[in-house]
Amino acid sequence: MKEFGGKALFLDRNDINTDEIIPARHLTENTKMALQPFVLEDLKLGGFDPRKDVAGKGVVITRANFGCGSSREHAVWVFEVNDINVVIAESFARIFRQNMHNCGMLAIELPKKDIETLFSLGEAVKISVDLAACTLTAQGSKKVVIPFTLNEFDKNLVEAGGWLAYADKNY
Numbered sequence: 787m788k789e790f791g792g793k794a795l796f797l798d799r800n801d802i803n804t805d806e807i808i809p810a811r812h813l814t815e816n817t818k819m820a821l822q823p824f825v826l827e828d829l830k831l832g833g834f835d836p837r838k839d840v841a842g843k844g845v846v847i848t849r850a851n852f853g854c855g856s857s858r859e860h861a862v863w864v865f866e867v868n869d870i871n872v873v874i875a876e877s878f879a880r881i882f883r884q885n886m887h888n889c890g891m892l893a894i895e896l897p898k899k900d901i902e903t904l905f906s907l908g909e910a911v912k913i914s915v916d917l918a919a920c921t922l923t924a925q926g927s928k929k930v931v932i933p934f935t936l937n938e939f940d941k942n943l944v945e946a947g948g949w950l951a952y953a954d955k956n957y
Contacts, residue, residue, distance in 0.1 A: 788947070790872050790892050790915035792844015794924070796905060799831055803850060803855030804882065806830075808864040810856075821864045845872040845913040848902050853882025853893075862889050872915060874922070876901050887940040890948030894922065894934045903930055917945065 806829040808821055811947065815821055826836040845938070846852075846865070852875040853861060862885045865873070872892045886893035892915060896904075907926025915922045920941075923931050946952035 788871070788890070790844075790917060791913045791922075791946070792869070792871075793842055793869070794845045794847050794904070794911040794913050795839060795843040796909065796911075797826075797829070797834070797846060798905065799853045799926060800849040801854055802829065804853060804858050804861040805855055806852065807861040808858070810949065813858065813860055818867050820864045821860060822867045825864045825868045840868055840870075841867075844870055845874065846870055847874045847901070847911075847913075850876040850898075852878050853885075854857075854879040857881040857885075859885050859889070862886050862891060866891060872913065874901070874904065874913070884940075887943045888949040890944055890946065890951065892917070892936075892944055896932060896934060900932050903932070909938040917941065 796916055807826060808824055809828045809850055812821060812824045829836065852873060861882060865891060872894065873886065874894045874896060876898050877895055878893050883893040902922055907928065911924055911926035913922055913924050920936055921931055921933050923929065943949055943952050946955055
């Protein structure tokens with residue numbers, strides 16, 4: 787099974803929508819890899835530069851209602867091709883969250899107090915996820931272990947590597 791985690795990219799804002807994740811003008815690209823340079827290109831966040839800040843990150847930590855907007859899978863694919871396999875937020879738009887799991891990636895919802903704890907660890911935070919135990923470990927200014935919940939079906943999708951792999955295995 788693939789490992790989930792990596793260095794964290796903090797996006798300190800609610801309501802980051804799919805057009806900020808991958809602008810619609812790039813949806814004509816023919817491959818997932820062609821989307822790679824455009825990740826978070828239109829996100830307006832003080833001090834954030836996607837050309838510099840995304841590289842080397844494996845996890846996004848953000849606030850509430852992440853992935854709102856249109857239901858495009860491209861918003862998940864652009865994270866996948868940028869080696870981001872976990873997004874942690876207070877809440878997700880339903881379709882974005884399901885697209886993450888369908889692609890074998892993790893969308894982890896945590897209470898606001900746990901999100902605040904993660905933000906308090908500083909900028910150089912590394913996250914590791916134990917999917918079997920449904921815990922994440924964050925190492926920054928201190929080490930914290932935070933439990934999360936994931937329904938059994940979504941956990942099975944992620945463990946299989948996404949919907950297609952799950953269907954191949956089970957149908």
